[in-house]
Amino acid sequence: MTIGLMLNALGAGVGATTVDATARDTPSASSFGIGAAIWVLISNLIGLAVGAYVAARLSGTSDNTDGTLHGLAVWGTTFLISAVLLGNLVAGIASTAATSASSVLGGVVRGAGSAASAASNVAGPGGLQSATQGMVDRVQRALSGGGSPASMTSDQRNAEMATLATRWVTDGRMTASDRERLNALVAAEYNIPVQEAQQRVQQAEQQAAEAVRRAEETARQAADTAASGAATAGFAIFGIMLLGALAAVFGARRGTRDVLLVRGTGNVR
Template sequence: MQTRTATADGMGMATGPAIAAAEGAPSLPPRVSWGAVFAGGVVAVTVGAMLNILGLAIGATTIDPIAPGETPSASTLGIAGGIWLLVANLVGLAVGGYVAARLSGTSDDTDGVLHGLSVWAVGFLLSAVLLGNVIAGTASTAFSGASSILGGAAQGAGQAVQAAAPAVANNVNPQALADRLQSALQTGGDPAAMTSDQRRAEMTRIVTGRVTSGSFEGNARDRLTRLVAAEYNVTPQQAGERITQLESEAQRVATETEARARQAAETASNAAATSAYWLFAAMLLGAVAAVLGARTGTRRAVVLSSQRAYG
């Protein structure tokens, strides 16, 4: 609520009413121009995309499949492409900051800088949205193509199975197949009296348990030794040596696999950290470019002398 009071000069004469503003009222109107900010963001993204397309065209012209020695290496192309991408984005943000500060009509340097920072934020958001849409569209296209290929393959396989089913049914005795499978599942008997299918089925079960648990349980090792001896017609001592050699090889492979997995995880972690640092640096440089462009585009106030104004 505003109140009007009269003020007096040194001689007690009233000089006119004074206006008292209520506590908490804004002293200055908002000076942000969102239209200028969005215009600058769109210009920044467009200029950056245009320069990136130009860089892609230049990079494509350097590839010469006829003369392999004339084509730059993959590492060289990657480094050049990264530098061009960074420079293109910096130029785009600088131009966008200039446009936003110029269109805002402000003559205050702080307001111009803030408009440039707003363009930087809007430009990165627009780039992220556009990149996300491109990735989503590419993934959708790839998924549709894969689904069509798999669907056609499944349909062809189904037709082949339907065509081959009568011939298989005529040549295979279902009862004999069932008896064979049931016989293969029988374990625990004398290895010498078991069939080859039975011995192999039990050996597979014991080896699977050894791999899963990390060690033989109970008398599983002795049982496996007897099965190997009977299956391959070797002495129990030779069968034990084979099992020991197999365990050593399995342990070596497991150790190497674990070491490779740790190395791959460390490499991926270092790559992610490096990428994050580079992205942070690129965003920081982009903010600096947008601020410099906004400072350049900020209007300069012209103070006219009283003679020129009124003379």
């Protein structure tokens, strides 16, 4: 792991020397990414091979199987430690993000509380109660629909149209009575014939259906992209680990001590 880190640091230094912001002769981000990936892979393979060589050599064994197992132990330990370090890094980033978000939310809540307190102090108990009652009365007037659209106020018509539109989006379809009511509301609100209002509602319905179709298609494409990315990452990790195992086996085989046979007069060493 130390050799791999040292070679990765060397690669970072070499990569930094290729950045030339003054002459604007810096390689592209894709070139940087490909070069960095290749360098990291080679550095880790070299580190695993050397580590497996040292483990097999220091074990003192002359059996190839034992030496190979020592190399594979180095390989497994290295990847486990790397996985733990990576997990701690991700957890630290997530914790920092959560702490920052909590601080921001706390500031917003404190600001909202301060603003509400200031407004209460300025308005006074009587003024605040009067303003609140006025808002409630306005909402009640806006929501009191169901009558003739021509006799309703603009707020009432818009509130009922919003209610119908919400029901339409939630249920995914519009009943005949809701469509007829919406046509009448649109005609009265915009002072247009019922036929033109009908066309507007149909056009809005088609646009909404098209938007739903596009959203569904976008979601499917995002899911396919995520699945492809996960599959590529899985295959890449498997391939990297397999190459690491081969490098460890190679280093361990080279580090396994050779058996020296000396044949003399009846003696074998």
